[in-house]
Amino acid sequence: MNDLIRLAIQKSGRLSEDSVSLIKECGIKFNNGISTLRSPSSNFPLELLFLRDDDIPGYVSDGVADAGIVGDNVIEEKSKEIQKIESLGFAQCRLSIAVPKAMEYAGLKDIQGLHIATSYPKILSQYLSTNNIKASIHEISGSVEIAPGIGLAQAICDIVSSGSTLMSNGLKEVETVFKSEAILISNPNLTPSKQDILQQLLFRIRAVNKAKNYRYILLNAPDASIDKILTILPGMKSPSILPLREKGWSSIHSVVKENEFWKIIEDLKAAGAEGILVLPIEKMII
Numbered sequence: 001m002n003d004l005i006r007l008a009i010q011k012s013g014r015l016s017e018d019s020v021s022l023i024k025e026c027g028i029k030f031n032n033g034i035s036t037l038r039s040p041s042s043n044f045p046l047e048l049l050f051l052r053d054d055d056i057p058g059y060v061s062d063g064v065a066d067a068g069i070v071g072d073n074v075i076e077e078k079s080k081e082i083q084k085i086e087s088l089g090f091a092q093c094r095l096s097i098a099v100p101k102a103m104e105y106a107g108l109k110d111i112q113g114l115h116i117a118t119s120y121p122k123i124l125s126q127y128l129s130t131n132n133i134k135a136s137i138h139e140i141s142g143s144v145e146i147a148p149g150i151g152l153a154q155a156i157c158d159i160v161s162s163g164s165t166l167m168s169n170g171l172k173e174v175e176t177v178f179k180s181e182a183i184l185i186s187n188p189n190l191t192p193s194k195q196d197i198l199q200q201l202l203f204r205i206r207a208v209n210k211a212k213n214y215r216y217i218l219l220n221a222p223d224a225s226i227d228k229i230l231t232i233l234p235g236m237k238s239p240s241i242l243p244l245r246e247k248g249w250s251s252i253h254s255v256v257k258e259n260e261f262w263k264i265i266e267d268l269k270a271a272g273a274e275g276i277l278v279l280p281i282e283k284m285i286i
């Protein structure tokens with residue numbers, strides 16, 4: 001029988017959509033929807049398993065799944081024997097300590113002796129002991145942000161992304177304990193043939209994710225401006241320059257980083273570039 005890898009992803013929640021999109025962008029197709037527990041691919045040796053995110057590190061370390069996509073916060077909290085393969089750039093958030101808005105807060109020492117509610121007792125207790133702070137940790141599994149309001153705790157340690165949940169519960173974020181994003185993990189003892197499939201998957205994931213950070217740019221410029229424009233455009237190796245039908249003009253093609261894009265466009269216009277086109281890149285292999 002030909003080998004395949006079982007990739008565990010979250011069945012329903014904040015990681016689900018981005019995990020499925022990433023696999024699809026890798027050109028991996030599925031016949032079944034995520035209403036099933038498992039879904040084999042029709043064109044790649046991979047089967048998706050749809051699980052609760054908290055169970056993913058355990059299943060991967062037990063070998064029920066060969067690999068998984070899960071938040072780093074869950075990986076650290078569960079401390080299972082798994083290998084972190086690649087940061088995936090989505091589900092970015094942070095685990096933070098928050099206190100009631102009215103509380104005066106000058107630094108971590110103000111946490112000393114407090115009752116802190118959290119769903120992440122392991123990460124929090126490590127953080128407190130590294131910083132020599134003694135506090136009592138109350139583990140609760142959900143709605144952590146309401147704990148101070150109902151008198152269950154004086155502070156909380158919970159996942160924050162925009163900060164609006166804290167704000168609407170009268171809390172303020174005072175310390176970042178851990179920064180997290182979705183991570184591709186694997187079982188540390190994969191057979192060589194599963195390892196090989198995982199590497200093929202990783203190759204595709206990197207090509208897809210790299211492309212998301214770049215744009216393809218085309219522009220026309222008078223030949224006299226080319227030298228100046230080339231100092232602005234980094235390119236992958238070096239930009240392509242093609243002569244236009246109109247004498248004394250060329251078309252320049254290159255690749256720019258998404259986050260440098262607006263700054264570069266202004267510089268290019270100032271240097272004489274015209275007819276600038278910017279296109280998304282689907283895959284990028286370098």
Ligand code: PRT
Pocket residue numbers: 010011012013014015051052053054070071072073074091092093158159160161162163164165166180181182
């Ligand atoms: O059912 P299952 O157990 O699979 O899912 P779950 O409910 O445990 O997890 P889910 O889907 O809520 O989150 C999955 C993962 O997404 C988390 O483990 C994080 O790695 C990541 N993530 C990213 C977040 C957030 N952003 C986030 N904002 N997880 C939770 N939140 C919650 C947070 O707990 C708080 O209640 O959103 C609220 C704060 O959001 P803001 O934007 O108001 O600050």
Ligand code: ZN
Pocket residue numbers: 052053054
């Ligand atoms: Zn969960």
